[in-house]
Amino acid sequence: MTLLSVNLNAVAQLRNRRNLPWPSVVGLARVVLDAGASGVTVHPRPDERHIRRTDVFELAELLAGEYPGAEFNIEGYPSEDFFQLIDQINPQQVTLVPDDPAQATSDHGWDFRGKGNFLTSVVQRLKAPNRRISLFCDPDAGADGVAAAKATGADRIELYTGPYGGCYDDPERAVRELAALAHTAQAAHAVGMGVNAGHDLTLANLPAFHAAVPLVDEASIGHGITADALILGFAEAVRQYRAALGG
Numbered sequence: 001m002t003l004l005s006v007n008l009n010a011v012a013q014l015r016n017r018r019n020l021p022w023p024s025v026v027g028l029a030r031v032v033l034d035a036g037a038s039g040v041t042v043h044p045r046p047d048e049r050h051i052r053r054t055d056v057f058e059l060a061e062l063l064a065g066e067y068p069g070a071e072f073n074i075e076g077y078p079s080e081d082f083f084q085l086i087d088q089i090n091p092q093q094v095t096l097v098p099d100d101p102a103q104a105t106s107d108h109g110w111d112f113r114g115k116g117n118f119l120t121s122v123v124q125r126l127k128a129p130n131r132r133i134s135l136f137c138d139p140d141a142g143a144d145g146v147a148a149a150k151a152t153g154a155d156r157i158e159l160y161t162g163p164y165g166g167c168y169d170d171p172e173r174a175v176r177e178l179a180a181l182a183h184t185a186q187a188a189h190a191v192g193m194g195v196n197a198g199h200d201l202t203l204a205n206l207p208a209f210h211a212a213v214p215l216v217d218e219a220s221i222g223h224g225i226t227a228d229a230l231i232l233g234f235a236e237a238v239r240q241y242r243a244a245l246g247g
């Protein structure tokens with residue numbers, strides 16, 4: 001079974017349209033956790049266009065107070081501000097993403113070989129008891145890329161599934177993308193790394209993904225599940241995404 005972590009960026013982005021406190025990021029975190037999500041994910045960006053620093057503290061308080069078994073996954077580029085945030089929040093999982101501050105959304109994984117020394121020092125800096133470090137990983141990283149990721153000391157890779165998600169109208173390309181993702185996941189398992197996945201996963205593309213790449217520890221999903229929640233409600237959307245992930 002693959003665990004579901006609900007990414008709340010899109011909820012925060014909707015809230016930020018007005019200078020008003022709804023929809024509530026904390027309130028919807030409660031809804032998705034009550035519905036069976038194993039945790040929540042945020043990717044606070046430097047311009048705070050969706051998740052604000054204050055959201056991260058409020059979510060940490062909610063999880064510690066009401067959901068001690070849930071996982072808080074914080075994604076981001078390892079800047080000094082990010083280090084400080086992680087030190088203050090102490091989340092169970094940190095996912096490092098090579099995003100430029102001006103980037104619209106995440107669109108590639110780390111260059112593990114080129115950035116190996118940098119990532120090794122960052123992983124060392126962020127490691128803490130009861131905390132996992134995961135590295136955003138291109139689908140075609142393969143065995144060589146994964147070996148370099150492992151050498152940094154990270155615990156997991158997160159497969160960047162955006163290219164697969166972009167194949168919604170091209171089933172032949174989707175098959176090729178799935179083969180690359182499965183190969184990289186197998187390489188990670190072979191060296192003892194865990195595997196997460198995320199970006200543009202949807203109810204429509206999850207079943208084939210789950211069949212082709214079954215041993216994924218956790219999927220973090222935001223944009224697609226929020227779109228479905230507008231029709232289904234968040235609790236029902238969580239139930240359907242969990243079912244698509246095998247549990």
Ligand SMILES: CC(=O)[C@@H](O)[C@H](O)COP(=O)(O)O
Pocket residue numbers: 007009010042043045075097104105106136198199200222
């Ligand atoms: C790391 C990753 O895959 C992203 O999906 C990210 O969390 C989404 O960021 P935005 O919500 O800013 O597009």
Ligand SMILES: NCC(=O)COP(=O)(O)O
Pocket residue numbers: 007041075158197198199200201220221222223224225
């Ligand atoms: N790490 C990926 C994530 O958190 C959510 O990505 P998306 O579902 O919003 O594309």
